[in-house]
Amino acid sequence: MxxxxxxxxxxxxxxGAEAVGTSQSAATKxxxxxxxxxxxxxxxxxxxxxxxxxxxxxxxxxxxxxEWCRRAYLDVLGRIPRVEELKRFLDEPAHDRKTRLVxxxxxxxxxxxxxxxxxxxxxxLLIGRSGGAERRGLVNREGLQQSLRRxxxxxxxxxxxxxxxxxxxxxxxxxxxxFNGFVNFLAGNLQxxxxxxxxxxxxIFLGLQIQCTQCHNHPFNDWKQNQFWEMNAFFRQTRPLRRxxxxxxxxxxxxxxxxxxxxxxxxxxxxxFYELRNGLSKAAYPVFVxxxxxxxxxxxxxxxxxxxxLAKLMIHSDYLAKAQVNxxxxxxxxxxxxxxxxxxxxxxxxxxxxxxxxxxxxFKTRSYNQKELIRWILLSEPYGLSSKFNPKSRKDDPALxxxxxxxxxxLRQMRSEELYESLLVATEAQNTQTSYEQQEATKREWLDQFxxxxxxxxxxxxxxxxxxxxxxxxxxxxxxxxxxxxxxKGSFLHRVxxxxxxxxxxxxxxxxxxxxxxxxxAQEITLANELLALRHGDPAAALQDVWWAVLNSxxxxxxx
Amino acid sequence: MSLSYLPQGMTRxxxxxxxxxxxxxxxxxxxxxxxxxxxxxxLKKRHKAAIMLWMGGGPATIDxxxxxxxxxxxxxxxxxxxxxxxxxxxxxxxxxxxxxxxAIVRSMSTREADHNRGRYYMHTGYVPxxxxxxxxxxxxxxxxxxxxxxxxxxxxPAFVAVGGGSVGPGFLGMTYAPFVVNSDGNxxxxxxxxxxxxxxxxxxxxxxxxxxFVKQDRGQSAQDHANILEKTVALMTSKQMExxxxxxESEAVRDRxxxxxxxxxxxxxxxxxxxxxxxxxxxxxxxxxxxNNFKTLGDTKLPELDKAMSALVSDLDERKLLDxxxxxxxxxxxxxxxxxxxxxxxxWARSWSVVLxxxxxxxGIAVGRTNADxxxxxxxxxxxxxxxxxxxxxxxxxLETTFTSRNGRPMKIANGGKVxxxxxx
Numbered sequence: 001m002x003x004x005x006x007x008x009x010x011x012x013x014x015x016g017a018e019a020v021g022t023s024q025s026a027a028t029k030x031x032x033x034x035x036x037x038x039x040x041x042x043x044x045x046x047x048x049x050x051x052x053x054x055x056x057x058x059x060x061x062x063x064x065x066x067e068w069c070r071r072a073y074l075d076v077l078g079r080i081p082r083v084e085e086l087k088r089f090l091d092e093p094a095h096d097r098k099t100r101l102v103x104x105x106x107x108x109x110x111x112x113x114x115x116x117x118x119x120x121x122x123x124x125l126l127i128g129r130s131g132g133a134e135r136r137g138l139v140n141r142e143g144l145q146q147s148l149r150r151x152x153x154x155x156x157x158x159x160x161x162x163x164x165x166x167x168x169x170x171x172x173x174x175x176x177x178x179f180n181g182f183v184n185f186l187a188g189n190l191q192x193x194x195x196x197x198x199x200x201x202x203x204i205f206l207g208l209q210i211q212c213t214q215c216h217n218h219p220f221n222d223w224k225q226n227q228f229w230e231m232n233a234f235f236r237q238t239r240p241l242r243r244x245x246x247x248x249x250x251x252x253x254x255x256x257x258x259x260x261x262x263x264x265x266x267x268x269x270x271x272x273f274y275e276l277r278n279g280l281s282k283a284a285y286p287v288f289v290x291x292x293x294x295x296x297x298x299x300x301x302x303x304x305x306x307x308x309x310l311a312k313l314m315i316h317s318d319y320l321a322k323a324q325v326n327x328x329x330x331x332x333x334x335x336x337x338x339x340x341x342x343x344x345x346x347x348x349x350x351x352x353x354x355x356x357x358x359x360x361x362x363f364k365t366r367s368y369n370q371k372e373l374i375r376w377i378l379l380s381e382p383y384g385l386s387s388k389f390n391p392k393s394r395k396d397d398p399a400l401x402x403x404x405x406x407x408x409x410x411l412r413q414m415r416s417e418e419l420y421e422s423l424l425v426a427t428e429a430q431n432t433q434t435s436y437e438q439q440e441a442t443k444r445e446w447l448d449q450f451x452x453x454x455x456x457x458x459x460x461x462x463x464x465x466x467x468x469x470x471x472x473x474x475x476x477x478x479x480x481x482x483x484x485x486x487x488x489k490g491s492f493l494h495r496v497x498x499x500x501x502x503x504x505x506x507x508x509x510x511x512x513x514x515x516x517x518x519x520x521x522a523q524e525i526t527l528a529n530e531l532l533a534l535r536h537g538d539p540a541a542a543l544q545d546v547w548w549a550v551l552n553s554x555x556x557x558x559x560x
Numbered sequence: 561m562s563l564s565y566l567p568q569g570m571t572r573x574x575x576x577x578x579x580x581x582x583x584x585x586x587x588x589x590x591x592x593x594x595x596x597x598x599x600x601x602x603l604k605k606r607h608k609a610a611i612m613l614w615m616g617g618g619p620a621t622i623d624x625x626x627x628x629x630x631x632x633x634x635x636x637x638x639x640x641x642x643x644x645x646x647x648x649x650x651x652x653x654x655x656x657x658x659x660x661x662x663a664i665v666r667s668m669s670t671r672e673a674d675h676n677r678g679r680y681y682m683h684t685g686y687v688p689x690x691x692x693x694x695x696x697x698x699x700x701x702x703x704x705x706x707x708x709x710x711x712x713x714x715x716x717p718a719f720v721a722v723g724g725g726s727v728g729p730g731f732l733g734m735t736y737a738p739f740v741v742n743s744d745g746n747x748x749x750x751x752x753x754x755x756x757x758x759x760x761x762x763x764x765x766x767x768x769x770x771x772x773f774v775k776q777d778r779g780q781s782a783q784d785h786a787n788i789l790e791k792t793v794a795l796m797t798s799k800q801m802e803x804x805x806x807x808x809e810s811e812a813v814r815d816r817x818x819x820x821x822x823x824x825x826x827x828x829x830x831x832x833x834x835x836x837x838x839x840x841x842x843x844x845x846x847x848x849x850x851x852n853n854f855k856t857l858g859d860t861k862l863p864e865l866d867k868a869m870s871a872l873v874s875d876l877d878e879r880k881l882l883d884x885x886x887x888x889x890x891x892x893x894x895x896x897x898x899x900x901x902x903x904x905x906x907x908w909a910r911s912w913s914v915v916l917x918x919x920x921x922x923x924g925i926a927v928g929r930t931n932a933d934x935x936x937x938x939x940x941x942x943x944x945x946x947x948x949x950x951x952x953x954x955x956x957x958x959l960e961t962t963f964t965s966r967n968g969r970p971m972k973i974a975n976g977g978k979v980x981x982x983x984x985x
Contacts, residue, residue, distance in 0.1 A: 340690065388778050400965075411782065412781070455617060455848065467737075524769070527765050531765060553766060554773050554785035
C-alpha cells in the first residue's frame with residue numbers, strides 16, 4: 001500500500017515545484033541576454049560572448065531554475081535554500097523571478113544572513129581559519145568578526161572597508177574601551193618588522209604577490225626586491241601593545257602608531273635597510289607599488305602617519321577595485337580572471353582583461369558598492385548557465401589548466417562552513433535558542449576538525465575538508481550527519497514522516513527539494529520504494545536511509 | 561550499481577545474493593586468492609616504500625647537518641662524530657649512531673624561499689604554475705607502485721600523511737591524494753552507526769545518485785567524489801586499519817620512538833610500511849625560527865627529532881625493511897647563515913642540506929660541500945628534482961616515465977632531475 005503511494009509523485013509539492021528540473025522559460029532567457037536592462041550586466045554578457053565567439057565555444061544551456069536558486073543562496077548567503085524559499089522563487093513570474101530573488105537576497109530580509117556569510121569569508125581571508133586560536137596570540141577572532149559583521153550589515157563601501165582594515169588603530173577585544181575589531185587583521189602579522197603585514201596587505205587588497213621578492217628579485221615575478229621593502233616601510237610605525245591578563249595571557253592588544261626612528265636613528269628621514277643576495281645593504285623609504293612617494297620620509301607620526309598614507313594610496317589606486325572584482329567574480333563563477341585570484345601581476349595575465357578593467361571601473365564609479373557588484377554577477381549570463389558540458393564547450397575546462405571562458409558553470413565543492421549551514425537549513429534546525437556568539441562557537445568547534453596549520457611565519461594552513469577520505473567519513477558517520485538523520489520525536493525526519501497531510505511520495509519529494517532543489521526521478525522513487533520494503537514499511541526508517549544517501553551524494557556537496 | 565561500493569567482509573551474504581547470476585565467476589576468484597596470499601607474504605618482505613620526514617617551516621640545516629665551527633655564521637652548537645664519515649650537531653647523538661645508514665646532501669641549492677612555494681617545489685620538483693597542479697612525492701610514488709600495492713591487497717590509502725597536510729595529487733587525481741591522519745592513530749568518524757546490511761542498502765541508493773550525477777557530464781569532481789566514497793567504504797571495514805594503532809605497540813617500543821607526536825608518527829610510519837603502504841609522510845613543524853633559533857633547536861626540536869628519527873632508522877634496519885624503504889628528511893629550504901638580531905635565522909634556499917637513506921642508497925657519506933661560512937655551494941648544486949629522481953631510482957621507478965597531465969601535456973617524472981650518483985656508487 002505504501003509502496004503504491006510512493007510511486008505517485010506529482011501534485012504534492014505545490015504549483016511552483018512543477019518548474020523544478022525543467023529548463024528556463026523564454027522570458028527568463030531574455031533578461032540574461034546581452035540587452036539586459038542593467039547596463040553592467042549587459043556589459044558582462046557582451047564581453048563574455050565575444051570570448052566565446054573568438055574561441056569557437058558554444059555555451060551550455062541555462063541551468064534549471066532550481067539549480068540557479070540553489071547556487072544563488074549558496075554563493076550569497078553560504079547555504080542552500082529552504083523548501084519554502086525555493087517554492088516562493090518558483091511561484092513568481094518567470095520573467096523576473098531571478099531579479100526578484102536577487103533583490104531579496106541583497107535586501108533587508110536577509111541582511112543578517114548576508115552579513116554572517118561575508119563575515120565568515122572575510123575572516124578566513126584575513127586571518128585564516130585558525131587565526132585567533134592561539135592561546136598567547138595577538139589576534140581576537142571575535143573582535144574582527146564583530147567589526148566585519150557591522151560593516152557587512154550596512155554594506156560598507158569596499159574602499160572604506162579596506163581603508164579601515166589598513167589604517168586601524170585601537171583595542172582588539174570587544175567590550176574594551178577603544179575597541180576596534182579591524183586591528184585584528186594586522187595584529188598577528190607585525191612580527192619580523194611587519195614582513196607578513198606587507199605581504200598580506202598587497203596580496204589581499206591589491207592582488208599583488210610581492211612576498212617572494214623579499215629576499216631577492218625573481219625571474220618569474222616582475223616585482224623587485226626594493227618594492228617589497230618600500231611597501232614594508234609603511235608599516236614601521238605600527239606596534240601592537242599587549243595588555244595582559246593574570247600576568248601572562250594576552251587579554252587584548254592595542255594597535256598604535258609610534259615614531260619610527262629609522263635604522264640609522266634619524267627619525268626626520270627614517271630609513272630601513274634590506275640585504276641584497278650578494279650581502280650588500282640597501283636603503284628603503286615608503287614608496288607605493290605604483291611609484292608614488294610620500295611628501296616626507298619622516299618617521300614622526302605627527303608629521304606622517306605612514307599607514308594612513310598607505311591606506312589612502314591604496315584606495316585611490318586601480319589595484320583595489322580590480323583585485324576585489326577578481327575575487328568576487330572568482331567566488332561566484334568558481335574561477336577568477338586570474339588563477340590564483342590574488343596574484344594579478346604582469347607575469348599572470350587575466351583571461352578577460354577588458355572585462356576586468358571595465359567592471360573595476362564600474363565598481364569604482366558606483367562607490368565600491370559590493371551589493372551592486374554582486375547583483376551584476378548574479379544576473380549575468382555566465383552565472384546562469386548549466387554546469388553540464390556540451391561538445392562545443394568541452395575544451396573550456398580550467399581544471400585542466402585552460403583559461404576559464406565561463407561557457408558553463410564550474411562545479412565546486414561547498415566550503416566546510418557552507419556545508420554546516422546547509423545541513424542546519426536542510427534539517428530545519430532552528431537556531432533561535434542560542435545567541436549568535438554561541439552558534440558561531442559551536443560551528444567553529446566543528447570546523448576545527450578540518451583545519452591544519454603549518455605553523456609557519458605566514459600563518460598558512462590547509463583543510464582536510466577537501467574531498468578526501470576524512471571528509472567522506474565525516475559525512476557518512478559524523479555527529480552532524482547522525483543528528484541530521486535522527487528520527488526521534490521533534491527531529492526533522494520525524495516531523496516529515498509523521499505529517500499526516502503529506503502522502504509518502506510527497507515526503508520523498510520534500511527531502512529531495514530540501515537537499516537538492518529538485519524532485520526525485522522515477523528511478524530514485526523506485527529505489528526509495530525498495531528501501532521502504534526493506535524497512536518493513538516503516539516510512540521514518542526509509543526516509544532516514546534516503547536522507548542519508550541524498551546528503552552523502554556528490555550532487556549535494558557540489559555547488560552545481 | 562557498482563559492486564565495488566559494497567563494504568568488504570561484512571556483507572558477503574548480501575553481496576553474493578546480488579551476484580546470483582555471476583556466481584560462476586565468484587568461485588575461481590576465491591581459489592585464486594589462496595595462491596595470491598602465498599605470493600603476497602613473500603612480496604611483503606621486499607616491497608618498496610618511502611618515508612618522508614617533512615620539516616615544516618624550513619630547518620636551519622647549518623646547525624644540524626653542516627656546522628661551520630669558527631665561522632662568523634656559526635651558532636653555539638658543536639659538531640660530533642658519527643657512525644658514518646661525517647660530523648653532525650651535538651644535539652643529535654642518537655642519529656649520529658645511525659649515520660652509517662644515511663647520507664647528507666650538503667649542496668642543495670634552490671630558489672624558493674617562501675613557505676608555500678618552497679613546500680610545493682620540494683614536494684613536486686616543479687615551481688608553482690597557475691595553469692597546472694603537479695603531483696607530490698606521495699602521489700607519484702603511490703601511483704608508480706600501484707601494481708605492488710594491488711598485489712599486497714592494500715585496502716587502506718597508499719599515501720598517508722601523518723600530522724600534516726602535505727601537497728595534493730595534482731593531475732594524478734584524487735585517488736592518489738594524501739590520507740591525512742593525526743599521530744595518535746585515531747581516525748575520526750570511522751565507526752558507522754548502522755548495521756552493515758543497512759549500510760550496504762544505503763550505499764546502493766547512494767551509488768545510484770552518484771552515478772546519475774556523474775553521467776550528467778558536469779566535470780571531474782563528480783567522478784572524484786564517487787571514487788573517494790568507494791575508498792572510504794573499503795577503509796571503514798578493513799582490518800588493515802590496525803596499522804594506525806600505535807598504542808597497540810609495547811611501552812618499550814613507544815619509548816624508543818619518544819612520546820612526542822613526531823615519535824608516534826614515525827612509529828606509525830613503520831607500521832604502515834609493514835602493512836604495505838608505499839608512501840608515508842610524517843610532519844614535524846616548528847622550524848620557522850626567525851627568532852630564538854638555538855634555544856628552540858637545542859631544547860625541543862632536535863631532541864624530539866633525534867629520538868624519533870634514530871628509532872625509525874634502526875627499527876627498520878632490524879626488521880630488514882631499511883633495504884627497501886627510502887628515508888627522505890627535508891623541509892622547504894634552509895636558513896640564513898647570518899644570524900639576525902633576534903638570535904634567529906631567516907629563510908635561505910641558496911645553500912642547505914637534505915638527508916637521504918635506505919632502499920639501496922649509500923649511507924655514511926656527505927655529498928657536496930658548502931663554503932667556509934655556509935653561504936654558497938662549492939660543488940655541483942642539487943635541486944628538488946635531483947632529490948626526487950634519486951628517490952625514484954632507489955624505489956626502482958623508471959626515470960623515463962612521462963605522465964600526461966589532464967590537458968594532454970607531457971610531464972617528465974621528477975621534472976627530469978638527475979640522480980645524485982654518489983648515493984649509488
